[in-house]
Amino acid sequence: MSSLAGKTGLIVGVANKRSIAWAIAQAASAAGARVALTFQGERLEENVRDLAEGLTDPLVMPLDVTDDGQIARVFEEIDRGFGGLDFVVHGAAYATREDLSNPFTQTTREGFKMALDISAYSLIALSRGALPLMERKGGGSILTLTYLGSERVFQNYNVMGVAKAALESTVRYLAADLGPKKIRVNAISAGPIKTLASSGVSGFSSILQIYRDRAPLRRTVDTAEVAEAAVFLLSDAGRGVTAEVLMVDGGYHATGM
């Protein structure tokens, strides 16, 4: 497996042990990285602190990505704790339950703004915060998580599909902006996995079944498979890759009929 020895990273999006970001935190730590985990709100603090106990010398701090003050404090704390930053994993996404079950035409202005703010704009805000710390290390790697619903219609994915389209475009613009500073920006497009976030999508189990029936590998993926691909992109093994959306979905994206 690719090495992250001596590197430090910020991982946003751990809610519980099923979170994709948690699998990435474990894999990054196993590959030698020291990581900072964030939790969104007091509700998730205990979960994240418990999980972090299994890592080597982690930082743990609160972060709601809609709050610029909290974003600034996270990078101040990382600066004090790590003295620089090599990678960021962005695994935050949110849309209301109504917007993930109602007909798409019923998407509210408020719901649209919130989904795009939390799920797409936050990548820009985190990249901006990470920039001075990564410059100090001579470069870095930023990674986000997306889904094929950005390009194709999946029932009830709705406004989250629009947010993922914005997120993938954001990856390309950030990659162009930050590439001259040796900072790479990529996304992994994961196949469907049962998590807190995906359980908000009405009828999610039927999406899972379609992957079992039709993906070339006749299955979906698990969080460990996504995490190993993530470590590759975060590490020097991925040094030539930027502005990419890497499909880790059992090949489902290639299927027509």
Ligand SMILES: NC(=O)c1ccc[n+]([C@@H]2O[C@H](COP(=O)([O-])OP(=O)(O)OC[C@H]3O[C@@H](n4cnc5c(N)ncnc54)[C@H](O)[C@@H]3O)[C@@H](O)[C@H]2O)c1
């Ligand atoms: N599970 C899947 O099938 C799947 C497939 C492809 C992509 N993804 C993406 O992977 C990422 C991680 O999701 P997951 O499936 O592991 O679910 P998850 O529920 O474990 O993670 C989503 C995270 O977003 C965080 N979050 C939501 N609003 C936030 C806010 N305002 N500030 C900070 N954090 C906030 C939550 O606290 C949670 O930790 C998401 O971007 C999701 O869209 C998931």
